[in-house]
Amino acid sequence: MKLYNLSWGPWPRRVTIYVQEKGIRDIEIVPLSYGDQRDPEMMRKNPLSYIPVLELDDGQCLFDSLAIIEYLEELYPKPNFIGTTPIERQRMRAFMHLCNEFFHRCMPYYANTLPQFARLLTQSAETAAFIKPFLDRSVASMEMLADENGPFLMGERISIADCALYPMVHHNAENYGDHFLTDEHPKLKRWAEMFARRESAACPLRDDGLREIDFVPEPGKRYWWMKEEQAA
Numbered sequence: 001m002k003l004y005n006l007s008w009g010p011w012p013r014r015v016t017i018y019v020q021e022k023g024i025r026d027i028e029i030v031p032l033s034y035g036d037q038r039d040p041e042m043m044r045k046n047p048l049s050y051i052p053v054l055e056l057d058d059g060q061c062l063f064d065s066l067a068i069i070e071y072l073e074e075l076y077p078k079p080n081f082i083g084t085t086p087i088e089r090q091r092m093r094a095f096m097h098l099c100n101e102f103f104h105r106c107m108p109y110y111a112n113t114l115p116q117f118a119r120l121l122t123q124s125a126e127t128a129a130f131i132k133p134f135l136d137r138s139v140a141s142m143e144m145l146a147d148e149n150g151p152f153l154m155g156e157r158i159s160i161a162d163c164a165l166y167p168m169v170h171h172n173a174e175n176y177g178d179h180f181l182t183d184e185h186p187k188l189k190r191w192a193e194m195f196a197r198r199e200s201a202a203c204p205l206r207d208d209g210l211r212e213i214d215f216v217p218e219p220g221k222r223y224w225w226m227k228e229e230q231a232a
């Protein structure tokens with residue numbers, strides 16, 4: 001199998017963290033750059049043009065980070081990362097859904113608040129203020145579901161929940177300086193500090209210019225976020 005990957009991408013990182021933590025060694029990781037997902041070859045593999053994509057040996061291509069992870073969990077059931085009882089699995093999946101909800105709420109919030117995103121759109125403080133309570137609620141919900149004693153999100157053993165959330169926390173902190181976990185989230189904070197020390201946690205910063213405020217574009221290169229007049 002081949003896993004098409006973007007090394008700094010929070011969504012594909014869920015799968016690479018899972019593969020590494022699980023000890024799966026027979027998946028070839030194919031590195032892509034941002035933009036490659038729209039090449040005709042990649043569009044044939046995933047018409048939605050998202051990374052990650054898992055290509056099976058028979059050529060079938062699977063997409064969506066958590067659906068890929070659940071597929072792999074069926075192929076490689078040991079060690080168990082999904083939960084051993086229906087209740088454990090339900091809690092883990094509820095956490096996965098909250099984690100997606102959280103990250104989908106981050107994007108419009110950052111787009112409307114971080115200075116580098118002003119290159120992309122006219123920012124609205126009103127929109128940001130509207131979104132913020134929803135975002136806070138997603139984080140509070142994850143805090144509520146996280147295990148009391150840890151050290152992992154679902155308890156003593158690492159699970160898909162850890163692989164699903166860690167890249168999002170890391171992405172926000174390292175690329176945007178947003179350490180959104182506060183003293184109101186003691187369980188998540190303790191967990192994030194613990195997980196950051198794991199070998200699977202290391203990852204490069206995003207390199208498409210949306211991290212730096214004072215980014216100087218490479219001459220002649222068309223960045224995906226550039227308006228036409230900027231690219232000319």
Ligand SMILES: N[C@@H](CCC(=O)N[C@@H](CS)C(=O)NCC(=O)O)C(=O)O
Binds near residue numbers: 010011051
């Ligand atoms: N729901 C998808 C989201 C994947 C996603 O947005 N990946 C980013 C890279 S981190 C991407 O491919 N973006 C390209 C685009 O939106 O065109 C998943 O969980 O895999």
